Amino acid sequence: MTHTPRAIADLPTPCALLDEPRMTRNISRLAQQAEDIGVTLRPHLKTCKSLDVAQRLLTGGTGPAMVSTLAEAEVFADAGVTDTTYGVGIALNKLDRVLALLRRGCRLTVLVDNAPQARAVAEASRMAGIPIPALIEIDSDGHRSGLSPHDPALIEIGRLLEEGGAELAGVLTHAGESYGAVGQAAQARFACAERDAAVQAAKRLREVGLPCPVVSVGSTPTAHAATDLSGVTELRAGVYVFFDLVMAGIGACAVEDLALSVLTSVIGAQKDKGWLMVDAGWMALSRDRGTAAQAVDQGYGLVCDVEGNVLPDLIVAQCSQEHGTIAARPGSGAQVPYLAPGTLLRILPNHACATAAQHGGYHVLDGEGDVTGYWARFGGW
Amino acid sequence: MTHTPRAIADLPTPCALLDEPRMTRNISRLAQQAEDIGVTLRPHLKTCKSLDVAQRLLTGGTGPAMVSTLAEAEVFADAGVTDTTYGVGIALNKLDRVLALLRRGCRLTVLVDNAPQARAVAEASRMAGIPIPALIEIDSDGHRSGLSPHDPALIEIGRLLEEGGAELAGVLTHAGESYGAVGQAAQARFACAERDAAVQAAKRLREVGLPCPVVSVGSTPTAHAATDLSGVTELRAGVYVFFDLVMAGIGACAVEDLALSVLTSVIGAQKDKGWLMVDAGWMALSRDRGTAAQAVDQGYGLVCDVEGNVLPDLIVAQCSQEHGTIAARPGSGAQVPYLAPGTLLRILPNHACATAAQHGGYHVLDGEGDVTGYWARFGGW
Structure with missing residues (x-):
């Protein structure tokens, strides 16, 4: 793409079109919501995978940011994004790349939800002499990964990380089931469930003397519907930057926002x-x-x-x-x-x-x- | 990817694995079938989109080949593939790129199934002084594009192309519905339907004095099930190079062929x-x-x-x-x-x-x- 056509009629087909004013409105809307609620917004870059979009999504262009692959973490780190959370439970064969990112000054935080994984993250941290920041993933809706906030393993995993040489950074949850919740009231209930699960898990960790600085929640539907995130430190969302028909279908946006x-x-x-x-x-x-x-x-x-x-x-x-x-x-x-x-x-x-x-x-x-x-x-x- | 790991355990995850011996068997099986039936095989490169695979699929590495995008036609032309059919009804905004391929010596054949499209292909041919080779797409199963072999417009479109300055190259059909036909007998019935529709259309064109050198049929299920392709000049198939669970589910291959x-x-x-x-x-x-x-x-x-x-x-x-x-x-x-x-x-x-x-x-x-x-x-x- 060496030059920019001036009219849609000059574009090849098929191709992807991005309506920038709509995107800007979507970005502003959630930024305002996070400010109103009083939490830090950590936008997910998995939807855009674009430096140009990320620049417009991220405060100062540097983060905080969420990613879905280490390739995203690496590309965005090259562009100066230095505070990144990788939102998929860490695969053990990826720990070398995590350490390489930490060594170059990108604070990459990983997710953990089981003891063998926590042991491996701790061991890699000790071997490298670099405490890998790790969040414990909490399951707030039975959707996918994560521990129940009441699971006895929560404390075990926290100790394996913190006492084993990694850095226990806190807890994180994502209500994937909220994508099926129609209307703001239903979405707000998922937002409460995210908050309650994460805050409860944080409380349990702190009660046994473990640190839990980060209490992270979010999904596009819950982030927009939340009204009270007491105890939560950060809010995450991804697809809202573009929105789509699934989100319009549950009332998280209008078709005119796409x-x-x-x-x-x-x-x-x-x-x-x-x-x-x-x-x-x-x-x-x-x-x-x-x-x-x-x-x-x-x-x-x-x-x-x-x-x-x-x-x-x-x-x-x-x-x-x-x-x-x-x-x-x-x-x-x-x-x-x-x-x-x-x-x-x-x-x-x-x-x-x-x-x-x-x-x-x-x-x-x-x-x-x-x-x-x-x-x-x-x-x- | 600058070096080649020697063991699967050294690969990043997720990644795509290709079992070369299985691929080679799949390629040989259909090549043998085409030889047995006595038709030219035109493999579809849309599945692989890879020069390395294309080299192994194509006779002498140069064609005949089928593609699903002009980008494929262009990349494969760069690699010496000079006989290519583009299997999607030609969009009028792509005619400049078609002409560019023809000018550089790649015989690219396009598909047409309606009069305005035929007029545009003929006009572009006349303007450029280059007869664009065009096949008329025939609908043999109600699946998607194409004209019924009995449609009066068939002759009109043939004349618009041939008399308007393009090159009427023949007829083509694809029984997309055969992907739902379970078992060889059902697939063979679709193979007969493809053959009959294409041969009938060719006969009608020839009866009015129009040329129809190419009579092209095929899909992975019908190509493997066909036993008599009298009147057909070429057979097409694509996904057979790798096969997949859909093909295994209808009995076009075994799971062990994937x-x-x-x-x-x-x-x-x-x-x-x-x-x-x-x-x-x-x-x-x-x-x-x-x-x-x-x-x-x-x-x-x-x-x-x-x-x-x-x-x-x-x-x-x-x-x-x-x-x-x-x-x-x-x-x-x-x-x-x-x-x-x-x-x-x-x-x-x-x-x-x-x-x-x-x-x-x-x-x-x-x-x-x-x-x-x-x-x-x-x-x-």
């Missing part, structure tokens, strides 16, 4: 079936069907005209690798208009993290729909 | 739930749930030990971006063994095209399970 879309060209039609064929398949949209279980199933994405106006009830109903089939949402009674080959459309994604990951970068749009730049993404582990 | 897997590390367990947590989520496995509608639902993938032996009925039941949750297949009664953090496992994918696309390259294994190289992939459009 900053990411995929530009596509009409390549044909099957008129008798009410289909338009476009050149965005699952390679451009991802295979994510996150709205399949929601009240309104958006297929592989909701269709907009080239200016971003939603075409009501038109969805990408089927995908092949590089073909998308646009059809009316079943039961909607909507009619698919005939659009000539060459017509440009935009598809709003179910899941911004998954769709963004299919692209090498973002073509950035200003408020007028002009293309102002290209922001590269990276991937890998 | 050449692609994802290496992952155990990072924890939820013993009371019977879960193992691993560091391969949907970013490494893809969101593809292609086996969800099959008789045996493989979740996000079937679990093997590090040597590739299937652990019966253990599947990746849930995925987050970088977390996989391994559980017993519902109803199987299987027990998930406790495996210590650091244990390596391999995940067989639902859909090789989708899983491979999540990775920057393949760590290549020999028949002994040693790592012999790294073959880069590319993406983009």
Whole structure:
């Protein structure tokens, strides 16, 4: 990408479009919420994987930040992000890379939720003479990893870390189940559950004399819905930077907040079936069907005209690798208009993290729909 | 990737593993089938997107080849592949790149299935003084794009191309519905339907004096099941190079034929739930749930030990971006063994095209399970 086209019509298809004013509003909204609640915000960079976006997300461009891979930690460390938490329980074969990041001055904090892992982190710390900062992951909703705040192993793991040579940095929880909680009241209940689990675990650690400086909670739905985070020191969220149809489907945002879309060209039609064929398949949209279980199933994405106006009830109903089939949402009674080959459309994604990951970068749009730049993404582990 | 580790245990996780002997067997099997049937094989490069794999797939390394993006056509043209068909109806904004490929000596053939598209291809050909080779796409199973072989527009489109300045290269069909056909007999019926539709369309074009040198059919299931392709000139298939659980689920291959897997590390367990947590989520496995509608639902993938032996009925039941949750297949009664953090496992994918696309390259294994190289992939459009 050596030059920047000035109009959407000059872009190749399919490609990822990023509406910068919407992104800026999304960033500001949660920054304000964190300030109002009185906690530090630690944005997750797994959605964007872009230095340009990270600069706009992070205070002073340097952190605090959350990452989902060590590759992210390394790339962002190169760009000056020096306070990073890696949000996946640490695999033992990654400890050398963790130590390398710590040696170069990036404070990388890892997650631990079991004793063998804690022992390995402590041993690596002792061998290197570098206490690896580690948070104990707490399970607040039965979704995935983590210990119950009442688990006897919590204290054992805390001691293994702190007395074994690592640095017990605190506790962290993430209510992944909140992605299924519809409406602010339901999301606020998950926010309370996150808070209560993390604060309870912190209390237990402190009661036995262990340190617990960090009490970290968050997910996009709970971060926006939380009203009282007493005892919590930091709030995390990720997908809010772009938002997506899954988040709109549970009321965490409006469809008009979605900053990411995929530009596509009409390549044909099957008129008798009410289909338009476009050149965005699952390679451009991802295979994510996150709205399949929601009240309104958006297929592989909701269709907009080239200016971003939603075409009501038109969805990408089927995908092949590089073909998308646009059809009316079943039961909607909507009619698919005939659009000539060459017509440009935009598809709003179910899941911004998954769709963004299919692209090498973002073509950035200003408020007028002009293309102002290209922001590269990276991937890998 | 500057050096090649010698043992799987030295690889980072997650990463893509490619069993070269299995791949070689898969390539040889279909090459033999095409020879037996007496048609030219045109392998699809959309699954591998790798020069190293393409070299092994293509006769003399130069083609014929099928691609799913112009980026593939361009990268493979740089490597000497000079006979390429682009298998997605041509978007009008891509015609400049098509002409550029033709100018540099790559015979790139495009697909057309409607009159406005045919007019645009003809006009671009006339303007450039270069007849763009175009195949008319025929719909043999109602799956996606293409014209019925009986559609009156077939002749109109043929004339628009041939008389308008393009080159009418023939007809092409792909029975995408064959991916749901279980067993060789059902797949063979789709192979007959592909053949009959393409041959019928070719006959109609020839009857009005239009040329139709190419009669192209194929998909992985039909290519392997076909027994009589009279009238067909070429056979296409893609995913067979690696095969996957979707193909195994319909009997197009055995699980032991799967050449692609994802290496992952155990990072924890939820013993009371019977879960193992691993560091391969949907970013490494893809969101593809292609086996969800099959008789045996493989979740996000079937679990093997590090040597590739299937652990019966253990599947990746849930995925987050970088977390996989391994559980017993519902109803199987299987027990998930406790495996210590650091244990390596391999995940067989639902859909090789989708899983491979999540990775920057393949760590290549020999028949002994040693790592012999790294073959880069590319993406983009």
